[in-house]
Amino acid sequence: MRTYPGAVTGGIAVLALLAACGAPGDPVDGGGESAGPVTSVDELPDGAQIGVPNDPANLGRSLQLLAGEGLITLDPEVEGSVTEQDIAENPRGIQFVPLEAAQLPRSLQDFDAAIVNGNYAIEAGLNPAEDAIVLESGEDNPYANGLVAQGENADDPRVEQLGALLNTQEVHDFIAETYTNGSVVPAFTPTGPAADVQPLDDPGEPLRVGVSPVPHGEILGYVDSELAADAGLDLEIIEFSDYVQPNLQLADGELDANFFQHRPYLAEFLAGQGEGEDFQYLTDVHVEPLGLYVYGG
Amino acid sequence: MLTELAERWDELGPLLFDGTYATLYMVGWSTLFTALFGLPLGVLLYATERGRLLPAPWLRAVLGAIVNIGRSVPFIVLMVAVLTFTRFITGTTIGPTAAIVPLTLGAIPFYARLVETSLREVGRDVIEAAEAMGAGRGTIVAKVLLPEALPGLIAGLTVTVVALVSYSAMAGAIGGGGLGDVAIRFGYQRFDELVLLLCVVLLVVVVQLLQSLGDLAARRLSHR
Numbered sequence: 001m002r003t004y005p006g007a008v009t010g011g012i013a014v015l016a017l018l019a020a021c022g023a024p025g026d027p028v029d030g031g032g033e034s035a036g037p038v039t040s041v042d043e044l045p046d047g048a049q050i051g052v053p054n055d056p057a058n059l060g061r062s063l064q065l066l067a068g069e070g071l072i073t074l075d076p077e078v079e080g081s082v083t084e085q086d087i088a089e090n091p092r093g094i095q096f097v098p099l100e101a102a103q104l105p106r107s108l109q110d111f112d113a114a115i116v117n118g119n120y121a122i123e124a125g126l127n128p129a130e131d132a133i134v135l136e137s138g139e140d141n142p143y144a145n146g147l148v149a150q151g152e153n154a155d156d157p158r159v160e161q162l163g164a165l166l167n168t169q170e171v172h173d174f175i176a177e178t179y180t181n182g183s184v185v186p187a188f189t190p191t192g193p194a195a196d197v198q199p200l201d202d203p204g205e206p207l208r209v210g211v212s213p214v215p216h217g218e219i220l221g222y223v224d225s226e227l228a229a230d231a232g233l234d235l236e237i238i239e240f241s242d243y244v245q246p247n248l249q250l251a252d253g254e255l256d257a258n259f260f261q262h263r264p265y266l267a268e269f270l271a272g273q274g275e276g277e278d279f280q281y282l283t284d285v286h287v288e289p290l291g292l293y294v295y296g297g
Numbered sequence: 298m299l300t301e302l303a304e305r306w307d308e309l310g311p312l313l314f315d316g317t318y319a320t321l322y323m324v325g326w327s328t329l330f331t332a333l334f335g336l337p338l339g340v341l342l343y344a345t346e347r348g349r350l351l352p353a354p355w356l357r358a359v360l361g362a363i364v365n366i367g368r369s370v371p372f373i374v375l376m377v378a379v380l381t382f383t384r385f386i387t388g389t390t391i392g393p394t395a396a397i398v399p400l401t402l403g404a405i406p407f408y409a410r411l412v413e414t415s416l417r418e419v420g421r422d423v424i425e426a427a428e429a430m431g432a433g434r435g436t437i438v439a440k441v442l443l444p445e446a447l448p449g450l451i452a453g454l455t456v457t458v459v460a461l462v463s464y465s466a467m468a469g470a471i472g473g474g475g476l477g478d479v480a481i482r483f484g485y486q487r488f489d490e491l492v493l494l495l496c497v498v499l500l501v502v503v504v505q506l507l508q509s510l511g512d513l514a515a516r517r518l519s520h521r
Contacts, residue, residue, distance in 0.1 A: 051391065054469060054478075054482055055482075055486060056482070056486045056487055081487075083483070085308065085312070097391055097392065097472045098469075098472060098482065099472045103470055103471055106380060106390070107390045107391050110384070110389045110390050110391050111391070243486060244488075269488075272487075272488040
């Protein structure tokens with residue numbers, strides 16, 4: 001029989017010591033309690049913790065929205081999407097905690113406030129029109145999401161057909177009826193009913209389109225199940241839980257088109273690719289206005 | 298590449314330092330708790346088997362099922378599924394401290410299975426000898442089984458630590474930060490290859506160090 005060598009207890013002690021040095025970047029509850037429910041940015045306590053989406057398409061946009069409210073100022077020299085590293089002035093010591101966008105409404109009660117995309121807000125039972133203390137405008141919003149194809153594919157009749165279907169009255173109504181209270185807003189003027197879209201003579205191979213699941217995949221799913229067949233279009237929808245692959249796969253020709261991004265994100269992707277890709281942004285479809293929400297607000 | 302690193306050091310240094318620290322923090326604590334809860338669970342899995350110290354097939358079946366469920370849930374789903382429990386334990390669902398809870402819950406069943414496997418390696422003759430000397434169950438576990446299996450237990454813990462380093466890359470989803478999060482958000486999503494490369498290099502170094510440490514400990518302990 002043996003006893004335990006000191007090395008084991010020693011090892012555990014070292015681990016504990018390391019861990020006991022304190023939490024790195026743990027959100028510290030710095031702010032004083034504010035009286036009553038917060039209804040505006042001005043009422044947020046100093047040192048408030050604000051949850052923001054951690055993907056590049058929405059993080060920069062969130063910080064821009066808050067900068068527009070005068071909460072922070074951003075480094076004017078940074079182009080494209082800013083990150084929490086590009087905050088120039090933060091007079092009220094606001095702490096930004098980047099999280100997975102879908103996680104933000106679930107963790108709302110642990111923040112003083114959090115930025116939530118319209119589509120996630122509605123799924124979490126928030127009402128953008130009423131609950132958001134700051135809400136992006138749905139109209140003339142530069143962050144409209146739309147259909148993107150690579151240069152030569154932009155003239156593909158199947159891609160053009162999909163673009164035409166996405167701008168019909170039916171899709172407009174689908175978005176307005178499915179995503180109520182301004183959570184997702186159509187960003188196009190309907191061209192007319194889908195029945196007016198001339199059907200393709202030959203559908204050919206299925207059109208492979210990469211999408212984000214919500215709401216892009218749902219909108220395209222509606223087009224696929226209700227409109228595509230009559231328009232002679234065969235769709236293959238591939239969902240991505242990632243914001244980088246749909247563009248890389250489009251560049252590689254594994255996709256014929258994608259529908260997950262807004263123009264500023266595409267512009268930044270193209271800039272990052274150097275001489276790179278000849279992508280065409282074809283048509284606006286919808287906006288998911290970001291809002292700043294507080295728990296129970 | 299080195300000149301770029303030198304030029305951008307003011308920006309990258311803190312990012313990488315905080316990331317490394319957050320990774321070590323999350324992995325350190327979750328390893329500790331994993332050992333604390335995984336070891337007894339592994340012992341129970343071993344001891345309740347038919348013909349072992351404490352035969353209880355029904356208990357073993359229940360524990361085995363729980364362990365298998367824990368091991369089959371994708372980590373990102375587990376993290377979201379246990380939010381309420383996380384809030385109960387740490388008071389919040391966000392940040393590196395909150396991430397320790399799902400990391401630990403994910404690693405306990407993994408380590409418990411490794412413990413069970415190591416204990417099976419201990420020869421029956423050793424246990425029978427202890428029984429013949431009149432040792433009780435508790436004594437056999439504490440004075441025979443665990444010391445005999447110690448190198449295997451340490452090696453298993455090392456495997457678990459390295460798995461935790463890799464799990465912790467997903468902690469960014471709940472604001473845990475860490476090198477994996479820096480790699481994904483600043484390297485991958487923003488096409489910053491320098492950041493991506495540096496994070497990977499740092500992760501490799503961390504894993505190498507942990508593995509060497511584990512190997513060293515296991516080797517020292519197997520010299521009888």
